[in-house]
Amino acid sequence: MSSGKKGNQQESPETGRYSGNRSKAFLGGVDVMEHTPNAPALTGLARVGATARRISRVLADLLWPEPCAACGVMLAAAPAVPGREGGLPPALAPLASCLCPQCLSLCHPIAVPLCPLCGLPYAPEAVGHECSWCRDRRPRFVSARAAGVYGGPLRLAIHRFKYSRRSGLARPMSRSLAQAFLAFYGPEGADVAVPVPLHIGRLRHRGFNQALLLLGGFGPEHGLPPVAPRALVRTRNTPPQVGLSARERTVNLKNAFAVSDPAAVRDLRVLLVDDVYTTGATAEACSRELLKAGALEVKVLTLARVM
Ligand SMILES: [Zn+2]
Ligand SMILES: [Zn+2]
Numbered sequence: 001m002s003s004g005k006k007g008n009q010q011e012s013p014e015t016g017r018y019s020g021n022r023s024k025a026f027l028g029g030v031d032v033m034e035h036t037p038n039a040p041a042l043t044g045l046a047r048v049g050a051t052a053r054r055i056s057r058v059l060a061d062l063l064w065p066e067p068c069a070a071c072g073v074m075l076a077a078a079p080a081v082p083g084r085e086g087g088l089p090p091a092l093a094p095l096a097s098c099l100c101p102q103c104l105s106l107c108h109p110i111a112v113p114l115c116p117l118c119g120l121p122y123a124p125e126a127v128g129h130e131c132s133w134c135r136d137r138r139p140r141f142v143s144a145r146a147a148g149v150y151g152g153p154l155r156l157a158i159h160r161f162k163y164s165r166r167s168g169l170a171r172p173m174s175r176s177l178a179q180a181f182l183a184f185y186g187p188e189g190a191d192v193a194v195p196v197p198l199h200i201g202r203l204r205h206r207g208f209n210q211a212l213l214l215l216g217g218f219g220p221e222h223g224l225p226p227v228a229p230r231a232l233v234r235t236r237n238t239p240p241q242v243g244l245s246a247r248e249r250t251v252n253l254k255n256a257f258a259v260s261d262p263a264a265v266r267d268l269r270v271l272l273v274d275d276v277y278t279t280g281a282t283a284e285a286c287s288r289e290l291l292k293a294g295a296l297e298v299k300v301l302t303l304a305r306v307m
Contacts, residue, residue, distance in 0.1 A: 066097075066098065066168070068098070068099055068100035068103055068153075069098045069099055069103075069153075069156065069157035069160050069161070069166060069169055070099055070100075070103040070152075070153035070154075070156040070157050070160075071100060071102070071103055071153070071156075073100050073102075075097075075098075075100055078100035078101055078102065079101065079102070080101050081101040081102055081104075081105045088104065089109040089111070090179045090182075090183060091109055091110075091147040091148065091176055091179045091180040091183055092104065092107050092109050092147065092148055092176060093176075093179070094172045094173075094175035094176045094179060095107065095154075095157070095172050095173070095176050096172075097171075097172045098157060098168070098169050098172045098173075099153055099154075099157060103152075103153035103157075104153070106152045106153050107148050107149075107152065107153055107154045108148060108149040108151075109147065109148050109149075110145065110146045110147065110148060110149060110180075110305055112128060113126050113127060113128040114128060115128070115129070115130055115131040115133075115134055116128055116129075116130065116143065117130055117131075117134040117139055117141075117142070117143055117144070118131060118133060118134050118139060118143075118144045118277075118280055119143065119144045119145045119146060119277070119305060120133070120305075120307075121149070121305075121307065133280070137284075139280060139283070139284055139287070140284055140287040140288055140291055140298065141272065141283055141284070141287040141297075141298040141299065141300050142297045142298065142299055143184075143299050143300065144277055144280065144283055144299075144300035144301075144302070144305075145180060145184040145185070145299075145300070145301055145302075146180065146277055146301070146302045146303065146304055146305035147176045147177060147179065147180035147302075147303050147304065148176075148303070148304050148305075149304065149305060149307055150276055150277075150278075150304035150305055150306045150307070151307070154303075154304050155304070157169060157173075158173075158275055158276065158303065158304060161173060161210060161213075161275075162206070162210050162275065165207065165208075167208065167213070170213040170214065170216055171216065171217070173213075173214055173303055174213070174214050174215065174216045174217035174218070175217050176303060177214050177215075177217070177273065177301060177302075177303050178217050178218065178222070178224055180301060180303075181218075181224065181271065181301055184301075185271070185299060185301070187223060187224070189225075189269075189271070189299065190225045190269050190270065190271035190299055191225060191268040191269045191270070192225055192226055192227070192228050192231075192264065192265060192268050192269075192270055192271070193215050193218050193224070193225045193226070193227045193228070193270075193271040193273055194227075194228050194231045194232050194264075194265065194270050194271065194272055194273065194286075194290070195209060195211035195212040195214070195215055195227070195229060195232075195273050195274070196211045196232070196272065196273065196274040196282055196283075196286055197209065197211075197230075197232050197233050197234045197257070198211075198234060199234040199235075199236065199237035199238070200234075200237075201237045202237060210275045211273050211274045211275060212227075212229055214273055214274075214275060214303060215227045215229075215273055225271055228261065228264040228265065230260060230261060231259060231260065231261045231264040231265050231290075232257055232258070232259055232260070232272075232286060232289065232290065233257070233258055233259075233260045234256055234257055235255065235256060235257065235258045236255065236256045238252050238253060238256050239252060241253075241278065241281070241282070246279040246280075246281060249278075249279050249281035249282075250281045250284070250285070252281075253281055253282060253285040254285075256285060257285055257286050257288075257289045258289055259289050259290060259292070259293035262293040262294060265290055265293055265294065265295040266293060266294035266295070267294060267295075267296055268295060268296060269295070269296050269297050269299070270290050270295045270296075270297070270298045270299070271298075271299050271300075271301055272286050272287065272290065272298050272299070272300045272301070273300075273301050273302070274300075274302045275302060275303050275304070276302055276303065276304050276305070276306065277300065277302040277304070277305040277306065278306045279306075283298075283300045286298070287300075
């Protein structure tokens with residue numbers, strides 16, 4: 001399967017891999033057709049579905065009011081921020097269902113110009129060129145992109161998602177990730193999505209792998225690449241990366257990952273997904289194993305990126 005794939009194909013019953021017409025699929029209320037040139041207008045049935053979803057969201061807000069994932073203000077009562085109505089970047093717009101308008105206004109999308117390899121954003125007047133980190137190290141992945149800058153309310157929301165078990169945040173965050181995928185890579189930008197794995201010990205402690213939850217909105221039924229949840233495994237329970245330098249992170253992650261199911265990635269363009277891109281050490285360690293197992297290329301996608 002490769003970039004030569006065309007629409008109007010079907011899921012293979014033998015491989016279970018998707019090769020269908022992604023332009024027809026929905027993405028949790030956001031129609032992928034919006035990203036496809038010459039897409040036909042929404043059908044009457046789709047319009048009814050969209051209205052029903054809007055009504056159910058309003059009812060849910062009334063019955064089960066949610067606090068902002070960053071500042072804790074009740075979302076239904078949070079005042080609007082003048083000047084931001086309708087102006088949210090697509091990759092951050094889904095977070096409006098978990099962050100209040102004030103906190104959302106403090107989130108920054110990742111936008112060009114940026115390093116074409118690792119996705120490091122530059123000042124608006126800069127021209128896109130490889131950053132010094134990429135020039136010195138030549139990453140194995142072809143590119144890394146993120147929905148937003150890691151900081152402020154987005155950092156708090158990700159912390160709540162991971163450490164306070166606010167699993168309700170998975171849905172808007174997954175939609176945000178999906179929008180970033182469409183914006184940066186396009187609907188046909190990868191053949192399979194693979195989450196960065198947790199070691200079984202940490203998985204038991206936390207109860208979930210945040211990277212896998214972020215892929216909850218992916219799959220052929222949403223017009224996005226299928227997920228191979230166990231293609232990559234963590235073979236060592238490495239100490240937390242927090243506070244380590246880039247070099248220490250690389251050493252810490254040596255031989256920490258392995259591909260357990262090479263058939264799930266062989267000859268495919270892999271989308272590697274995690275919650276945060278920090279120094280690129282995890283993405284690099286995972287990419288090495290995926291390419292060794294026969295993946296054609298690795299693209300990295302995270303919800304947020306450290307600047
Ligand atoms: Zn807030
Ligand atoms: Zn770079």
